[in-house]
Structures are given as C-alpha cells and as structure tokens.
Amino acid sequence: MQEFQDKTVLVTGGATGIGRAAALAFANAGAAVMIGDVDERAGETAEIIKSRGGSATYQPTDVTDRSQVDSLLAKCVNQYGRVHAAFNNAGILPPPTPFHEVTESNFDRTIAVDLKGVFNCMQAEISHFLENDGGVILNTASIAGVIADPQMAPYVAAKHAVVGLTKAAAIEYARQGIRINALAPGLVRTPMTEPWFQDEEFISSFLEASPIGRGAAPEEMCGMILHLCSDAASFTTGQTFIVDGAQTAH
DSSP states (O other), X not given: OOOOTTOEEEEESOSSHHHHHHHHXXXXXXXEEEEEESXXXXXXXXXXXXXXXXXXXXXXXXXXXXXXXXXXXXXXXXXXXXXXXXXXXXXXXXXXXXXXXXXXXXXXHHHIIIIIHHHHHHHHHHHHXXXXXXXXXXXXXXXXXXXXXXXXXXXXXXXXXXXXHHHHHHHHHGGGTEEEEEEEXXXXXXXXXXXXXXXXXXXXXXXXXXXXXXXXXXXGGXXXXXHHHSGGGXXXXXXXXXXXXXXXXX
C-alpha cells in the first residue's frame, strides 16, 4: 500500500535535505517525481533519479509566486497526466534573532516562503484534486509549529500557521477525497541546518537535552512522508506528525 507505481508526486524544495531525500524515496517506490525549487541543485536530484532508471522533472519555481506554482503544476499535468500526491516542503530558516531585533523584511520573507508558499501550493493542488478524484497533500511544518524556540519568532509563527492551514483545509475537503497532513521534523542535519551543527555550544546543549542524543538524517523522515502520502494512510487527515527523536516528549 506504500508503493507509488503509476503515480505522480510533486515535491517542492527538492534540491537538498528532506526534499531531496523524499524525492529519491518516492522515485524508489515507483513514482514519477516533479520537482520545483529556486535552488538549481534540484536539477541534480532529478538527474539522480533518472540515472537510477526513474522518471523525474525539475522546473525552477519560486513558491511565493502563485503564477510559478501554477506553471509547475501545469507542466506536471502535461507531462505525467495528473498529480496524485504533493509534498509541500520548500522553506527557509532565518538566522536566530532576538524578537525585538527582527526586521520587517526578515519577518516578511520568512512568512512569504514558509507560509504563503505553502498556501499557494495548497490552493493550486486542491483545485487540481477537486477535478481529478482527490489526492494527498503533505506540508512540511516543524516542531516549531507545535512548540516555540527563542530567537526564532518569524519561523515559529510561520510553522504554527502551516499547522493551522493544514487543519483548516483538511476538514473542508475530507469528503472530496483529499487528505491533508503536516510533517513536523525535529533537528535534521541538512545544508540549511549545518551552521547549527557547527555551533559547538548549541549542539552540546541540544544533545544534552535530546532523548535520542543526536540529530536526524534527512532519510529518516522518509518513512513517515511516504506513509502519509500512500494508500496505507487512507483514514489519516488533518493531523501533524512529529518526528523528532522524542525532543518534544518532555
């Protein structure tokens, strides 16, 4: 039930980290993968999939621009027929900043990518699914969508809102065959979070407080990602799934 043979999955933010790992995992499970990202390394992700005998396409996409999101979905439909599942993963991680020092431009940029980008993708995908017998959406939130960390106010605000959008849309479209959930990763080692892993004070404090005692590899998110996008999760919608090595279980 977790196979994706003859299905098409759209992945945003597929250049590195969780997005790349998920794109490769979907392809390994048989899916054709459409990747949208502003980072041209997403093209490398598509090439890796094709080199392994899979089907993948990359289109440069800024998720803050609805016209580019619409173009991404249209290209996917033109090339593969339809979209069966979408993993809205594109996002940015602003530098830690005390609340009273957060600039308006920093706040606006974080909200534009991490929240409005998800909103843009969801609207386009839901419209497509309403005309094509349903589908699945998985949004990348974060444990910052269920708890708060100091000096991360814009990110916390955006990710809490992603959780809210997920719930709101899920209850609206459940009877139209559209399932919508959110993934809330803990600390995952990716190019985006690498500066944190290089910060000895931060990582020492994190490891001391972490029950599992380490950060995750991007591939460790893929089991939950594929499950939630598969038929095995047919009764699962409107929920946020925390994958954090028990960081928030305290």
